[in-house]
Amino acid sequence: MSATTTMAPKFSVLTTPCRLCFKAAKWLPVIFIVTVVVWSYYAYVIQLNIGTIANIIEKCFYLIAYHVLLGLFLWAYWQTIFTDIGTVPKQFRLPPTELDRYESAETEEVRRDVLERFIQKQSLPVYNRTMTGDIRYCDKCVQIKPDRCHHCSVCGVCVLKLDHHCPWVNNCVAFTNYKFFILFLGYALLYCLFIGATTLQYFIKFWKVREKNELGEEGKFHILFVFFVSIMFAISLVSLFGYHIFLVVKNRSTLESFRAPIFRLNHAWLQDKDGFSLGAFNNFVEVFGDNKKLWFLPVASSLGDGVTYPQRCVDEDTDDLLGARQRWAEDEEENELVCTGYANNHTHALEEVVVQGNHTNPV
Secondary structure (H helix, E strand, C coil): CCCCCCCCCCCCCCCHHHHHHHHHHHHHHHHHHHHHHHHHHHHHHHHHHHHHCCHHHHHHHHHHHHHHHHHHHHHHHHHHCCCCCCCCCCCCCCCHHHHHHHHHHHHHHHHHHHHHHHHHHCCCCCCCEEECEEEEEEECCCCECCCCCCCCCCCCECCCCCCCEEECCCECCCCCCHHHHHHHHHHHHHHHHHHHHHHHHHHHHHHHHHCCCCCHHHHHHHHHHHHHHHHHHHHHHHHHHHHHHHHHHCCHHHHHHHCCEEEEEEEEEEEEECCCCCCCCHHHHHHHHHCCCCCCCCCCCCCCCCCCCCCCCCCCCCCCCHHHHHHHHHHHHHCCCCCCCCCCHHHHHHHHHHHHHHHHCCC
16 A cells, blocks of 8 residues: 555535535434324324223323323433434544554555554454454544444444444434333334224224214324324334344344354354353343343443443453453543443443353353
8 A cells, every 4th residue: 555545534525505404314214203103192192082082090091101101212212312322432543653554554464463563552452353353443433443333334433332323213223322222112112002902992983983973084084093003113113122132132233143243262263143142131231231220211221331342252362351451441440431421330340241251151
């Protein structure tokens, strides 16, 4: 590679008006979801409960349960959308001198040596590699990728434990908001099932009384349509929610389910789709936290810092790197670096799981 070749971050050639239009267009799926929820509120609360149901006890029960589910659903949805995806710690970014050496290197081996020396100098906890054993490096962000970190082409940044970019929340689903995304799917499913179950009898009544005209035409339309819409969304949500529960239990991201991370196993770099799995319960706790009272509330409780993760197996050649992992974590606390927007309250608890997971499940 010549010295004039640049590998600095690339900037969009779009003009300012085009960028603004593009950003506005990305909110359309969110606006669609909000519109459906607002309409469903009108159909269920106004047309069904206030305009149709005569029994006071039934009406009160439906309204209370509905608003509880709606509140939890909207809370989780808000958290998923507006939780910051976090940033990769500055220690992973190549300084100007190292970047210049990397860009001016003439061979792949020289570039590989630059990155290897850099992670050793910084004591970076990097364990995942490419298929060829190279350090995972992002040319666009000019930084080394932490484990489970990937570059999002939509957001234009490297994201910690990236699962996928979801247009329905206009945000990356990643380490900082993955718990919120799971709860959003779960409460959205319960919301749809509740509406479908409680409107079923009135949906049937609509067909029986259509000639008697006991229900207004507007009420008939909304009850009929809200039933169909809730069932349609429930069918689509049940598979998506079930799939992400499976990922939580297995401690995988969507990206990792398609391309398994690569670890140092038996003195070779091999793919291991269960490399981060520590058992179903521990995997669940890693995402939802160790405080049971917060498991089903859309509040931050995930363990870890988004940079280091417990591993199921550790090769003898990399076992001593656990010390580097701990040193790096301690340096982060001393410098008060909170790279994901979370208070790093559970770092030491997660480190205990790392040691247990590594030494009770040898290769």
